Amino acid sequence: xxxxxxxxxxxxxxxxxxxxxxADDTGLDKAIAVFRVGEEYFAIDDMCTHAVASxxxxxxxxxxxxxxxxxxxFSMQTGEALTLPAxxxxxxxxxxxxxxxxxxxxxxxxxGAILS
Numbered sequence: 001x002x003x004x005x006x007x008x009x010x011x012x013x014x015x016x017x018x019x020x021x022x023a024d025d026t027g028l029d030k031a032i033a034v035f036r037v038g039e040e041y042f043a044i045d046d047m048c049t050h051a052v053a054s055x056x057x058x059x060x061x062x063x064x065x066x067x068x069x070x071x072x073x074f075s076m077q078t079g080e081a082l083t084l085p086a087x088x089x090x091x092x093x094x095x096x097x098x099x100x101x102x103x104x105x106x107x108x109x110x111x112g113a114i115l116s
Contacts, residue, residue, distance in 0.1 A: 008102045018056035020046055026106040037063050041095040042076035049088040080114045089114040
């Protein structure tokens, strides 16, 4: 588990868009996509578990993200793979809003998340 890192300020991420935090910054060996959905923030591994594709570049519908390559869908809340061709979940990571700042806790799963 890496230390918490500030990734943005409130308002920096557009609604239903993502900010990709590169592996060098996460302290892990993988990039993480931080999504904003309304006033909530979710973070999941950026890489689709089915094929090499950035979920941060995917299509969002509420708290669901669709892989831009093969249309597999994932829950941003739990990491669960919701549709084929993906069968494995993605890891979730906790996000905290501290005042006007958005902090990512890489490697700290969201309570209730599906663990891959």
